Amino acid sequence: DAKTTQPPSMDCAEGRAANLPCNHSTISGNEYVYWYRQIHSQGPQYIIHGLKNNETNEMASLIITEDRKSSTLILPHATLRDTAVYYCTPAGGTSYGKLTFGQGTILTVHP
Amino acid sequence: ETGVTQTPRHLVMGMTNKKSLKCEQHLGHNAMYWYKQSAKKPLELMFVYSLEERVENNSVPSRFSPECPNSSHLFLHLHTLQPEDSALYLCASSQLAYNEQFFGPGTRLTVL
Numbered sequence: 124d125a126k127t128t129q130p131p132s133m134d135c136a137e138g139r140a141a142n143l144p145c146n147h148s149t150i151s152g153n154e155y156v157y158w159y160r161q162i163h164s165q166g167p168q169y170i171i172h173g174l175k176n177n178e179t180n181e182m183a184s185l186i187i188t189e190d191r192k193s194s195t196l197i198l199p200h201a202t203l204r205d206t207a208v209y210y211c212t213p214a215g216g217t218s219y220g221k222l223t224f225g226q227g228t229i230l231t232v233h234p
Numbered sequence: 235e236t237g238v239t240q241t242p243r244h245l246v247m248g249m250t251n252k253k254s255l256k257c258e259q260h261l262g263h264n265a266m267y268w269y270k271q272s273a274k275k276p277l278e279l280m281f282v283y284s285l286e287e288r289v290e291n292n293s294v295p296s297r298f299s300p301e302c303p304n305s306s307h308l309f310l311h312l313h314t315l316q317p318e319d320s321a322l323y324l325c326a327s328s329q330l331a332y333n334e335q336f337f338g339p340g341t342r343l344t345v346l
Contacts, residue, residue, distance in 0.1 A: 157333055166238075166324050166337030167277070214333040221290070222269075222335060224277040 127211050132229040135205075141198040143228050145211035148192040154213040156187060156194045157222070160230075162207040167224070170196065170209075201232045236260055238338035240325050246344045247315065255310040255341050257325030266308040267335065268300060269324040277324070283308060284330055315345045 128146040135141040147156060157172040171178055171185045173194070178185045184197040198205055210227040238259045247253050259266065268280040282290035283302040297319075299311040308325055322342055326335040 155333065164322075164340075164342075166326075166340050167335075169334050169336065172334065221279055221282075222277065222333065223279070226276065 126213060126223060127225050129209070129211060129225065129228045131226065132231070135198075135201045135230060135232050137203060137232055137234050138200055141201040141205065141230055141232070143196040143198075143209050143211075143230065144193065145196070146193045147211065147213050150191055150213040151215075154215050156185070156191075157212050157214050158183070158185065158196050158209065159212070159222075159224070160205075160207040160209045161227075162204075167210070172214075201230075203232050203234065206230060206232045238325060238327055238336050240323075240338035240341050242341060243339065244342045244344075246346065247312070248346050249315060249317070251315075252311070252313040254312065255323055255325075255343075257308040257310075257338055259306055259308075259325075259327035259336070259338075261327055261336060263327040263336070264305050264330045265328045266302060266305075267326040267328075268308065268310050269326065269337075271322040271324060271340070273321075281310075312343075315343075317345050319343065320345045 155172045155174050158170040159167040161167045171180055171183050173185045173187050187194045208227040208229050210224040241256045265284045267282050270278045270280055279292050280294045281300045286302050297314050301309040322340045324340045325338040328335045
């Protein structure tokens with residue numbers, strides 16, 4: 124059973140906002156939504172996480188629906204260096220961090 | 235050095251060799267992880283250490299043997315591997331009970 128559903132690929136023009144959706148309809152009440160990305164041949168990089176409120180940091184914004192069954196990661200001004208595979212994953216806030224990545228979304232930023 | 239470092243970055247070994255992967259974190263974290271990432275599979279959690287005690291072992295074959303001598307260092311000892319063990323092996327660390335994990339660059343392992 125897939126924990127998350129993400130589109131396999133998306134394109135974005137450089138300088139525009141990239142909006143990456145994720146469906147996590149089976150998320151439990153104490154699980155956070157985490158987003159990571161992985162640039163080719165590198166280790167995954169933490170981006171942002173949230174429980175139920177929208178979150179923003181220097182990298183991105185995270186919008187979580189009120190029912191918490193889906194979320195959207197927003198890169199406000201995408202650059203070529205944002206080309207990567209983006210993963211969302213529900214994870215318990217008090218567990219030992221059992222990250223389980225699905226197939227993710229390949230985001231390609233074009234000049 | 236900052237963050238999480240892994241050595242070597244690339245390793246080619248025969249099925250009869252014994253080798254070790256090393257991970258070091260400079261973040262003051264107290265939990266460390268080994269993951270395997272194959273070309274055709276999502277990220278797979280292998281081992282979790284918390285406060286230098288192994289707390290998770292996800293049915294990993296005994297030819298993979300982890301060691302955590304202190305909270306900053308993690309090793310993965312390899313022996314009699316199979317070609318299907320070829321993958322990117324990633325180390326990560328986090329503060330206990332948090333999921334914000336910081337990953338190293340990985341070791342690309344090829345078993346001939």
